[in-house]
Amino acid sequence: MHIYFLSITDPAISHRDFRLLQLTSKERQEKILRYRFDIDKKLSLYAEAISRMGLSKAADIPAWNLSFCYKEFQKPTVADTPQYDYSYSHTHSAILCAIAEAGKIGADIEGLREAPYNVMKRVFHPDEIQYVQSATPSSRDVRFFEIWTRKEAYTKYLGVGLAAKLIHINTLSPTQTLHYKTWRQDDYICSVYSDETQYPKPLILTETTVYEYLIHTLY
Numbered sequence: 420m421h422i423y424f425l426s427i428t429d430p431a432i433s434h435r436d437f438r439l440l441q442l443t444s445k446e447r448q449e450k451i452l453r454y455r456f457d458i459d460k461k462l463s464l465y466a467e468a469i470s471r472m473g474l475s476k477a478a479d480i481p482a483w484n485l486s487f488c489y490k491e492f493q494k495p496t497v498a499d500t501p502q503y504d505y506s507y508s509h510t511h512s513a514i515l516c517a518i519a520e521a522g523k524i525g526a527d528i529e530g531l532r533e534a535p536y537n538v539m540k541r542v543f544h545p546d547e548i549q550y551v552q553s554a555t556p557s558s559r560d561v562r563f564f565e566i567w568t569r570k571e572a573y574t575k576y577l578g579v580g581l582a583a584k585l586i587h588i589n590t591l592s593p594t595q596t597l598h599y600k601t602w603r604q605d606d607y608i609c610s611v612y613s614d615e616t617q618y619p620k621p622l623i624l625t626e627t628t629v630y631e632y633l634i635h636t637l638y
Contacts, residue, residue, distance in 0.1 A: 420517070420518065420519050420520060420524070420613065420615055420618065420619055421473050421476070421477060421517070421518045421619065421622070422515070422516070422517045422518075422526075422600075422611060422618065422619060422620075422621040422622065423469050423472075423473055423514075423515070423516040423517075423621065423622050423624055424513065424514070424515055424516075424604055424609070424621045424622070424623050424624065425465060425469060425513065425514045425516075425623075425624040425625070425626070425629065426512060426513045426605065427458065427461055427462065427465065427512045427513065427514070427626065428512075428626075429626075430456075430457055430458035430461065430512065431457055432457045432460060432461065435626070435630050436460075436461060436464060438630075438634070439464060439465075439468055439630060439633065440452075440464055442483060442633070442637075443464070443467060444487070447467060447487070450463065451463045451464050458512060462509040462512075462514060463509070465509075465514055465626065465629060466507045466508075466509050466514050466516065467487065468629050468630075468633055469507065469514060469516045469624065469629055470487075470495075470505055470507055470516055470518075471483070471485055471633060472629055472632050472633060473505065473516055473518045474497060474500055474503060474505060474518060475632075475636065477500075477503060477518055477520055478499070478500045478503060480499055480500065481636050482632070482633050482636045483633070483636060483637065484499065485497050485499050485500070486498045486499055502520070502521070503518060503519065503520055504518070504519045504522065504523045504524050505517065505518040505519070505524065506524050506525045506526040506572070506575050506576070506611075507526060508526050508527045508528045508571070508575075509528065510528050510529050510530050510607070511530040511607075512530075513528060513530070513604075513605075513607050514528070515527070515528035515607075515609050515611075515621075517611045517613070519613050519614070519615070521614070522613060522614030522615065523576050523577075523578075523613065523614060524576060524611065524612070524613040524614075525571070525572040525573060525574065525575030525576030525577070525611070525612045525613070526572055526575065526609070526610070526611045526612075527567075527568040527569075527570075527571035527572040527575065527609070527610050528568065528604075528607050528608070528609045528610075529564045529567060529568050529607065529608050530606060530607055531560060531561065531564060531603075531606045531607065531608060532560070533560060534551075534559070534560045534563035534564065534567075536551070536563065539551065539563075541585075541586065542570070542585040542586060543566060543585070543586065544586060544587070544588060544589040544590075544591075546589050546591050546592075547566045547589065547590060547591055550562055550566065550591055551563050551566065561603065561608065564608040565601050565608055565610070566590055566591075567608075568601065568608050568609060568610035569590035569599055569601060569610045569612070570585055570588055570590055571610070572599070572610040572611055572612040573588060573590060573595070573612045574588075575612075576612045576613065595612075597616050598612055598613060598614065598615070598616060599611070599612050600618040602621075604621065609621070
């Protein structure tokens with residue numbers, strides 16, 4: 420298993436970003452360019468870039484030989500590496516990507532902010548609501564986003580996204596807790612859910628690291 424984290428420090432599109440964009444498929448380029456703001460374009464671009472890099476390293480396949488398949492409301496898949504599963508998430512200025520060499524995986528990241536507690540009754544299990552409400556004021560937002568990212572990671576693992584009946588999913592149950600990795604990375608809360616119970620330490624990336632790896636694989 421591999422877990423990657425990237426923080427976008429400069430929201431402006433650079434010449435390097437344009438070069439990476441030109442190497443992606445026409446369909447992916449169109450999707451990325453539909454975003455209004457540069458930061459959203461970069462997040463979408465580097466989410467695929469990190470996925471290519473991680474899958475390339477894991478499967479020992481040149482990064483640009485990988486063929487991604489994007490279906491609406493479904494997890495993206497890679498035809499070249501059917502034995503691998505991967506999941507990515509991006510928010511504000513950061514990206515989380517997780518790759519499983521066996522079994523399924525789901526990942527989610529959210530920026531820490533004032534939590535929308537009013538949604539809990541609609542999407543949180545009673546045990547999860549109690550977990551959040553019993554926290555001290557200073558840690559309540561953290562607990563909220565721990566639960567939120569766990570739910571998203573689990574539904575991505577299932578391949579159904581937020582179409583699942585979230586209120587019936589208890590991410591604090593002992594059988595599920597074993598399969599989660601949830602942690603705070605800077606001002607973000609990250610969660611990964613997989614068939615495994617042992618997780619590696621996340622690898623912190625930079626835009627330069629990702630760019631140089633992908634460009635070098637061209638030659």
